[in-house]
Amino acid sequence: MGDAELGLSSDSDATPGDPGRMLLGIEVLDVDALLPRVADLGGDPGGGANDMPWGQRVAHIRDPDGNVVNLTQQL
Template sequence: MTIQPIINTPDLDRMLNFYTTLFGAVEKFRIPDGEPTFFIGLQVGDAELGLVIDRDAEAGTTGRVLLSFDVENVDALLDQVAELGGRVQGPPNDMPWGQRVAHVFDPDGNAVNLTQQVTPGGGEG
């Protein structure tokens, strides 16, 4: 069984730019192959992410989806979030279970966690 998170968005191009630029997602296919595109399938590391056009989707409505990305350096990505149309919720925190975590929102207001493995004392590991 495979689970693929799919984000409904009123703006496919904006969301495609956010996820390809910030996380290095690679576009694998579009449906249909020509215009107008309804669905974009992305590969992000070992995972898949789908973007589907929904002109009635309300950007900024929280709770529609939560995505968590393991990244090499949480702090290095935070400056790019706003440049790509997203929003940083607050500064990153070192958690007692050995992760550095920052909470951000993508351009449609979907919650995205940036997580980085660190040692429990806060140093990189």
């Protein structure tokens, strides 16, 4: 987006989802609409979404490899 770049690499010695030092946040239009799809796609939808005092609705999920991902929606 704009001037931003995202680089990903793979390390066969790393255990997916551990130790959890990386957190990917993805802004979406409707967090609640996407949560039901997470389990269908092999992830863990966690405990649902919450409204944060800074004006976002956030859901902490895990991808199929166990990595934490935040789905965020501007309120």
